[in-house]
Structures are given as structure tokens and as C-alpha cells.
Amino acid sequence: MSFSAPFPPIRSVAVLGAAGVVGASWGALFAHYGLEVRAQDPAPGLEERVRSFAARAEPALRALAPGAGPAGRLTFHSNPAEAAAGADWAQECAPERVDVKRALLAELDRAMSPGAIIASSTSALLRSDIAADCACHPERVIVAHPFNPPHLLPLVELVGPASDAPAVLRAAEWLRGLGKHPVILRREAVGHIANRLNSSIYREAVSLVEQGIASVEDVDAAMVHGPGARWAVLGPHLLYHLGGGPGGIRHYLAHLGPSQVRRWADLRTPELTEELQARVIEGVEEAARGRTIEGLEAERDAAILALLLARRGGT
Amino acid sequence: MSFSAPFPPIRSVAVLGAAGVVGASWGALFAHYGLEVRAQDPAPGLEERVRSFAARAEPALRALAPGAGPAGRLTFHSNPAEAAAGADWAQECAPERVDVKRALLAELDRAMSPGAIIASSTSALLRSDIAADCACHPERVIVAHPFNPPHLLPLVELVGPASDAPAVLRAAEWLRGLGKHPVILRREAVGHIANRLNSSIYREAVSLVEQGIASVEDVDAAMVHGPGARWAVLGPHLLYHLGGGPGGIRHYLAHLGPSQVRRWADLRTPELTEELQARVIEGVEEAARGRTIEGLEAERDAAILALLLARRGGT
Numbered sequence: 001m002s003f004s005a006p007f008p009p010i011r012s013v014a015v016l017g018a019a020g021v022v023g024a025s026w027g028a029l030f031a032h033y034g035l036e037v038r039a040q041d042p043a044p045g046l047e048e049r050v051r052s053f054a055a056r057a058e059p060a061l062r063a064l065a066p067g068a069g070p071a072g073r074l075t076f077h078s079n080p081a082e083a084a085a086g087a088d089w090a091q092e093c094a095p096e097r098v099d100v101k102r103a104l105l106a107e108l109d110r111a112m113s114p115g116a117i118i119a120s121s122t123s124a125l126l127r128s129d130i131a132a133d134c135a136c137h138p139e140r141v142i143v144a145h146p147f148n149p150p151h152l153l154p155l156v157e158l159v160g161p162a163s164d165a166p167a168v169l170r171a172a173e174w175l176r177g178l179g180k181h182p183v184i185l186r187r188e189a190v191g192h193i194a195n196r197l198n199s200s201i202y203r204e205a206v207s208l209v210e211q212g213i214a215s216v217e218d219v220d221a222a223m224v225h226g227p228g229a230r231w232a233v234l235g236p237h238l239l240y241h242l243g244g245g246p247g248g249i250r251h252y253l254a255h256l257g258p259s260q261v262r263r264w265a266d267l268r269t270p271e272l273t274e275e276l277q278a279r280v281i282e283g284v285e286e287a288a289r290g291r292t293i294e295g296l297e298a299e300r301d302a303a304i305l306a307l308l309l310a311r312r313g314g315t
Numbered sequence: 316m317s318f319s320a321p322f323p324p325i326r327s328v329a330v331l332g333a334a335g336v337v338g339a340s341w342g343a344l345f346a347h348y349g350l351e352v353r354a355q356d357p358a359p360g361l362e363e364r365v366r367s368f369a370a371r372a373e374p375a376l377r378a379l380a381p382g383a384g385p386a387g388r389l390t391f392h393s394n395p396a397e398a399a400a401g402a403d404w405a406q407e408c409a410p411e412r413v414d415v416k417r418a419l420l421a422e423l424d425r426a427m428s429p430g431a432i433i434a435s436s437t438s439a440l441l442r443s444d445i446a447a448d449c450a451c452h453p454e455r456v457i458v459a460h461p462f463n464p465p466h467l468l469p470l471v472e473l474v475g476p477a478s479d480a481p482a483v484l485r486a487a488e489w490l491r492g493l494g495k496h497p498v499i500l501r502r503e504a505v506g507h508i509a510n511r512l513n514s515s516i517y518r519e520a521v522s523l524v525e526q527g528i529a530s531v532e533d534v535d536a537a538m539v540h541g542p543g544a545r546w547a548v549l550g551p552h553l554l555y556h557l558g559g560g561p562g563g564i565r566h567y568l569a570h571l572g573p574s575q576v577r578r579w580a581d582l583r584t585p586e587l588t589e590e591l592q593a594r595v596i597e598g599v600e601e602a603a604r605g606r607t608i609e610g611l612e613a614e615r616d617a618a619i620l621a622l623l624l625a626r627r628g629g630t
Binding site for chain 1: 336342403439442462463468469470472488496498499500501502504505506507508509510511512513514515516517518519520523527528529530531532533534535536537538539540541542543544545546547548549550551552553554555556557558559560561563564565568572574575576578579580581583584587592594596598600601602603610611615618619622623624625626628
């Protein structure tokens, strides 16, 4: 396949918004793989945040990718264009607001050489909206949405000007080299794939509480000990293929398709009233059992790491 | 807490519909824990199916519960009442039809002593519908819905005449002793908790294909490498608690609640036309890449086992 633009080897990465959770996690990943990380953030304490996140993330990264070599150099910048100039890849992790991202991407587009790729971490905005002001080389402006925490979870969702655009294909190839599992969307959509699945589940998780079917804690327990333990292994399409028995998905849809349709009709959209929010908050606080956000994050990350290592050995 | 009926120790379990996938898996679990299993099924080849499933399941069960002692005795029956008479627990795994289950549960209710618990594996029917003809001791007739495969996945959803009914509390206690994670529903609902979550996801998984956003294979990949890997670790409620940063779920709902509501409004219910079914079938066959249903099941079960063992060590 031929690329319309020659993409140079990627040695230096600018992370814009590097003091936030997503930016700091991307930064830790890039540095672990020996890339120069040019970290930028208007927030105070940038260097301390980036360095302490990278130090906390390093044991997990070493377990996942022990052969990645010496960590890359970190530099710190307050100005996006200065961080981006000379970098081969920009990972934009600014606040999730269309005006903020649109202006920042345009600034990066002006500052970076034509062969550099500019990737947005946006979780739900459309590429066409945030790239709208990129007048120089918009074809290399893409979405590369990681799933939190980016240094651990393999998924990166890619959206380009087309699903076979050179920048997207190049991004997929490069991200695979960083241990990621890139998925290229056929067309852009609010929430891409993963956050649409996420919203579908949250809608029902809130609805179950609203309808008095189960407590917040029991909804979460049902997920972790039931469907969640399967979705870490196979996706919904292949699972319903197995649900059809020897006849597979063809048998499933022919015989149980109508029952799915009936169940879809039974799913509700809860109204997120003050009262319902209060019930959800109370239930979450009960389920957290005094564990802090930081403690829960550490629990989550340790368990995700164990799962990723087990999956690697297990299949 | 006091029980209205004295529940004897559970030593003998009748499995009705033991030749099916769910029944055979329950049977393997019960036998591994040293219980006498009284297997019944009108299908031919009952004994062969139950024994071969148990033999295949045994290595995983030994890994999960090495100290469970010598396997229980298996006996085989063609008649439900004969299998159930003298058993302390009945696990009904008949076809998912309300008329079939209603008649069978009534037969079991007549055949079994008042202290025996009668549990239905129904995945989506309501307890009140299937227990409607139990005239003897309906208070001990419950739903105990496992998540496939039952011998591996910990979740069992319990529905009783009330969420604090003695039979349900006793069932939860007993199932915990078999390594299960029972969840008691506050009220009955079509699909209980897990299959409502399942339907929510499948609806969106099919919708993503219908709208041309992603291929069947990429939807599954996004799940396994993204949200699925988190839902095996924490449920949606606690994950959104972490999504709120230091302010937790309170901050999340206050600031991002409106964006969830917008995303819920953007979720569609696809029409499961012949044409869409054909696209899903084609995509699934592509994603299966020539692997048989049996091969995929073995892959799924090996990966679930690795995950359960890792989770046990990891948290």
C-alpha cells in the first residue's frame, strides 16, 4: 500500500494535556517504549505529575513489556506549539470541549511538519468537528481514543478522514508496536464503539436501580461475576454465536432473535432526576465501603494487569 | 434469623434437564462438591452426556476448588418426580418455555418434601409465572439463574417470593459454599440483572454493525480489549465513580450526567431485518475464522478459568 505522505519513524511524541489522568498515562506508556516525551500542560505541577505517574505505572509496564528498553527522555513545556514542534506524533488530551480541542488541533496542525500525525484522545467528540479548523494538513489529524487507563488497556479506537486513510493505517501499525490493539472505525460516531457500549450498560445499570430490581452493589457484582467475566474473553457477537449451540449465530437469530427484540423493547431510559442521582450516589458510597478513589484505582489497575497477563498465558 | 421451614443439610441434588449444556454444567459442579446428583432428562444419551461433560469440566473444577473432596455419586432417571423424590435441592434446567417449566415445577413441588428447595435456571422468565401452579409449598420455589457456563462463572441470580424469603437466604448461603457469588434480586424482572445487561450490549453491538460504524469483529475486539477487560474487574457503578476523579460519582453525575443523558438518547434499537441478520451472520463467520463452536467454547472456558484464577490472586 502506498502512503500519500511519507511518515518518518516516530521517535518523539508531544503529549498535550499531560498533567491529566489520560495524558499522564499516555506519557508513561510512550516513555516506557523509549520515545522522547514532550509533555505540555497549562496546569501547575506538570513535571511532578508526569514523573510520579510514570513511576507508579512503571512496574506494570515492565510486567507487560519487559523488553521495551531504556525509558525515553521527558521534557516539559507550557506552550503546545513549542512542545509539538519537532515531534513526530502529537497526542492531544485537552479537556473534552469542542472549542478547546478545535483550537488546539489547529495550532498543532500549523506547528508540526506534514509527516507528523496529530491524534486526539477525545472520548465522544466527532473528528469532523474537532478537526474543522485544521487548514494545513487535515488528512493527518485523527482520533486515537484510548480506554482508561491507557498505559494498561490495549484498546485504541482510530478515526480518520477515511478508514483507509494513510495516517490511520500508519497509526494502527505504530500502536500495535506499543502493545496496543487498535480498531479502525468505518465511520465516525459519538462515543466511538467502546463508549457507546459503556453508555448502553450504564443506562441499564441506572435503570435497574431506578426500577428497584437490584442495589447498586448487586448490579456491579452481577457484572463482575457474570457478563463482565465473559466480555473480557469474547465479545458479544461471538458469545451469541456460542449461545446458538451447534447451529451458532444462524440458529440463535432464527430461534431467539424474536426474544432479543422483545427484551430490547423492555429496556428503558431512566430519567436522571435529583432523587435518582441521590440513590445512585448513596448506593455507590455503600458499595465503595470506605475505600478511597485512589485505593479503588490501585485495585482496578492491579486486577487489570493480572487479567492481561493471565489472558496472554491463557489463550 | 429464623427460617419458617427447617432446611435439612443438602446432600442430594436432582438436575432436571441434565443432558443440556446448562444442566450438565450444574451437574458437574454439584458432583465435584461431593453431592449426589440425580440426573434426569427425556433426551437419549443422558448418562453419556452427563459423564462426558463432568469429565471435561473436572480439571477446571479441581483448579478452582481443589479441596472439594471425592466426587458425588451420579444416578440417572427418565422421570422428573422419581429423580426429585428424596433430593434436598432440585435444579430445573428444562427448555425456556413457560408452559414446560410451569408444569415441571408443579410436578416437583408435589414430589418433594417441604424442606427441599426447588430452583429454576430460567434465564428470562418470571418466577411468578413459572411457579404459578405450585400449590403445595410455593415459598420454596425460587429462581437460581446461573451464568453460562455454570460450573465456571460465579454469578447465580436468586429470585424468591420476597428478597428475604427463607428459601432464598438458605440458597445464597449454600451456593456460596459451592464457590458461587449469589445475588438476590429485590424484585423479579425479565432477564433478571445479567441478561438485561447482556441485551443492552447486544442491542448496541448489532446497532453498531447496522449503522456501518464497525465490523462484527471490531465490535468484539473493542469489547475484549476495552470495556470488557474493566467489567471483569469492577462494575459500571464503581467505574463511573472512578470516572468522576477525586469527586467520585457525585462529581461525575453533576458534571457529566447531562452528557450521559445525551448519549442514552443517541442509542438506537435496530430493526432485526433479514438483511441485517445476514450481515451479522456473515460478520460472525468471518470473526470465527473457521473455528468450530466446540473449539470456541474450549477457548472461552480456558480463558475464563485463567481469569478467575488470576482475579483470585490479584485482588
